[in-house]
Amino acid sequence: LSKHAPTLIAVDWGTTSFRAYSIGPRGAILDRIESPRGVQSIAAGEHETLLTSLLKPWRRAGASPPILLSGMIGSRQGWVEAPYVRTPAGLKETAAAIITIKSKGLGEIGVVPGVLLEEGSSGPDVMRGEETQVFGALAASGRAAGDFVLPGTHSKWARVEGGRIVSFATYMTGDAYAALRDHTILARLIKAGREDSDGFAAGVRAAQQLAAPGDLLHALFMTRTLGLFDRLSAEQLPEYLSGLLIGAEIHAAATRGANPTVIGSPTLTRRYCEAGRILGVAFETAPDDCAALGQSALFVEWRKLRSAD
Amino acid sequence: LSKHAPTLIAVDWGTTSFRAYSIGPRGAILDRIESPRGVQSIAAGEHETLLTSLLKPWRRAGASPPILLSGMIGSRQGWVEAPYVRTPAGLKETAAAIITIKSKGLGEIGVVPGVLLEEGSSGPDVMRGEETQVFGALAASGRAAGDFVLPGTHSKWARVEGGRIVSFATYMTGDAYAALRDHTILARLIKAGREDSDGFAAGVRAAQQLAAPGDLLHALFMTRTLGLFDRLSAEQLPEYLSGLLIGAEIHAAATRGANPTVIGSPTLTRRYCEAGRILGVAFETAPDDCAALGQSALFVEWRKLRSAD
Numbered sequence: 166l167s168k169h170a171p172t173l174i175a176v177d178w179g180t181t182s183f184r185a186y187s188i189g190p191r192g193a194i195l196d197r198i199e200s201p202r203g204v205q206s207i208a209a210g211e212h213e214t215l216l217t218s219l220l221k222p223w224r225r226a227g228a229s230p231p232i233l234l235s236g237m238i239g240s241r242q243g244w245v246e247a248p249y250v251r252t253p254a255g256l257k258e259t260a261a262a263i264i265t266i267k268s269k270g271l272g273e274i275g276v277v278p279g280v281l282l283e284e285g286s287s288g289p290d291v292m293r294g295e296e297t298q299v300f301g302a303l304a305a306s307g308r309a310a311g312d313f314v315l316p317g318t319h320s321k322w323a324r325v326e327g328g329r330i331v332s333f334a335t336y337m338t339g340d341a342y343a344a345l346r347d348h349t350i351l352a353r354l355i356k357a358g359r360e361d362s363d364g365f366a367a368g369v370r371a372a373q374q375l376a377a378p379g380d381l382l383h384a385l386f387m388t389r390t391l392g393l394f395d396r397l398s399a400e401q402l403p404e405y406l407s408g409l410l411i412g413a414e415i416h417a418a419a420t421r422g423a424n425p426t427v428i429g430s431p432t433l434t435r436r437y438c439e440a441g442r443i444l445g446v447a448f449e450t451a452p453d454d455c456a457a458l459g460q461s462a463l464f465v466e467w468r469k470l471r472s473a474d
Numbered sequence: 475l476s477k478h479a480p481t482l483i484a485v486d487w488g489t490t491s492f493r494a495y496s497i498g499p500r501g502a503i504l505d506r507i508e509s510p511r512g513v514q515s516i517a518a519g520e521h522e523t524l525l526t527s528l529l530k531p532w533r534r535a536g537a538s539p540p541i542l543l544s545g546m547i548g549s550r551q552g553w554v555e556a557p558y559v560r561t562p563a564g565l566k567e568t569a570a571a572i573i574t575i576k577s578k579g580l581g582e583i584g585v586v587p588g589v590l591l592e593e594g595s596s597g598p599d600v601m602r603g604e605e606t607q608v609f610g611a612l613a614a615s616g617r618a619a620g621d622f623v624l625p626g627t628h629s630k631w632a633r634v635e636g637g638r639i640v641s642f643a644t645y646m647t648g649d650a651y652a653a654l655r656d657h658t659i660l661a662r663l664i665k666a667g668r669e670d671s672d673g674f675a676a677g678v679r680a681a682q683q684l685a686a687p688g689d690l691l692h693a694l695f696m697t698r699t700l701g702l703f704d705r706l707s708a709e710q711l712p713e714y715l716s717g718l719l720i721g722a723e724i725h726a727a728a729t730r731g732a733n734p735t736v737i738g739s740p741t742l743t744r745r746y747c748e749a750g751r752i753l754g755v756a757f758e759t760a761p762d763d764c765a766a767l768g769q770s771a772l773f774v775e776w777r778k779l780r781s782a783d
Contacts, residue, residue: 284703288699289699289705290696318659335699336691336695337692337694337695340659341658343658344656345650345653347653348657349653350627350646372687372688376726377687377722378686378726379724379727381690382647382650382719382726383643383645383646384687386628386644387598387599390597390598390599390644396598417688418692
């Protein structure tokens with residue numbers, strides 16, 4: 166056995182992206198393959214063919230280790246639906262709910278379930294893929310508790326206790342940002358494209374001063390009036406709007422005194438850290454490739470469960 | 475002089491609509507003309523021709539009283555820009571800032587200014603047209619103080635003291651509602667078109683329970699999960715979203731113990747009253763045609779000022 170033989174192919178397969186990792190015996194990432202073929206671009210019945218084609222470079226090399234998939238690929242809009250596991254959800258509970266696809270060409274493929282927070286003060290709520298990234302961040306830090314934020318179109322804030330996700334909440338920050346920027350009266354004034362930390366900081370500070378939840382609807386209009394009266398330039402306005410929404414999200418979601426860990430792209434992580442500095446929230450950062458790290462940890466549990474069968 | 479001879483033609487000319495009122499000596503509305511030719515549909519240089527054509531039915535009858543225009547027609551995107559008057563703005567301050575267009579065919583045309591709230595805790599903010607409706611509601615009720623809400627794409631909440639608008643705030647409620655409903659992940663689940671008071675009430679109650687401003691970004695996502703888990707039907711979801719946003723607006727804007735007056739269409743007025751019942755805010759309603767009533771009152775002041783010249 167070559168020292169570079171992979172023991173797992175881990176695939177983080179989301180709505181708009183595909184990221185595969187070839188993983189060695191001790192969890193080291195040996196290689197990666199990325200593609201824009203996210204779940205929303207794939208017709209029913211085409212998943213196996215596409216996956217075979219995307220993984221061809223590795224299979225040519227003769228390797229055929231088990232494959233794990235996480236993310237929206239396991240949703241009703243994906244390949245096969247892997248029913249949600251309920252909170253509290255740790256590695257064990259999640260690995261136990263992995264479902265298996267038998268593929269003639271690819272062998273055994275595990276599909277990681279999403280996590281469901283049942284109806285209550287802040288539910289129902291759901292995640293798919295983020296649970297795996299949280300497990301990866303936990304594995305990397307050696308911690309079993311903490312707050313985690315996965316910023317994006319639908320930002321997730323998850324609380325972990327005793328190695329298990331005990332609660333979480335989704336904030337429609339990125340999705341709302343794009344809709345408000347492009348499809349309201351703000352679209353006429355806004356010029357997007359350039360980062361501007363002054364505009365962003367002004368938005369975060371505005372978020373900090375809001376009192377009631379509905380004040381956010383008023384602050385949105387300030388994006389317009391600050392532009393109309395030349396307090397901010399057209400290029401600063403989208404940054405103000407971004408700061409306002411990200412600031413409001415952090416202000417609402419961060420627990421007083423806790424240092425949440427950001428799991429995200431460098432760009433988004435930088436924005437959250439910048440907003441956190443203004444709001445007095447000290448973010449920690451997670452390593453890249455938390456999805457691969459989480460899948461490695463889930464794989465260990467999955468193998469244990471199956472050898473016990 | 476016929477007892478039906480108009481003394482004023484009052485035009486409420488907004489972004490998407492045109493409403494003209496023929497007004498008699500004691501402020502009675504003698505006739506009205508409506509058109510969908512709002513400001514955004516008119517090219518520069520075409521306003522006079524269009525107004526002449528729209529008012530033709532009345533001019534055929536031989537009447538040529540002075541004309542007053544209020545609304546976005548007086549903005550930079552309108553016919554002529556009537557510079558904002560600053561708060562506190564009453565009938566006198568506003569009438570004194572009316573600017574005049576001399577038209578060969580139509581005679582003298584007054585353009586009512588908008589109102590500006592200078593930068594401060596909740597400004598800068600602007601209104602154009604709503605000030606005239608507030609003056610109309612004041613004239614109709616005989617009051618000189620109170621809170622007024624003009625719901626819509628950009629809801630305005632105005633506070634009046636001593637007959638003057640002393641402060642106000644815009645909430646992007648209707649604009650945000652449409653963008654979020656049609657241009658986010660919510661669009662996939664939502665079926666718009668039917669009123670549903672249970673769905674609306676659920677949204678208002680959800681708004682009532684929000685703590686921090688950013689919680690609104692989480693509650694938006696609940697529109698999705700409540701649909702995913704069949705807690706609300708596809709037809710109820712847009713009503714939930716509407717209740718959530720209108721509820722958040724009222725909860726943030728209404729002053730404890732005050733009974734704000736709604737100035738709006740019957741449909742929107744009904745929604746605000748319904749939300750108010752849940753939130754413990756007792757709305758009063760204004761008569762129809764507050765714009766015409768406000769213009770009549772402004773006209774009296776304008777005439778006084780001009781005869782004093």
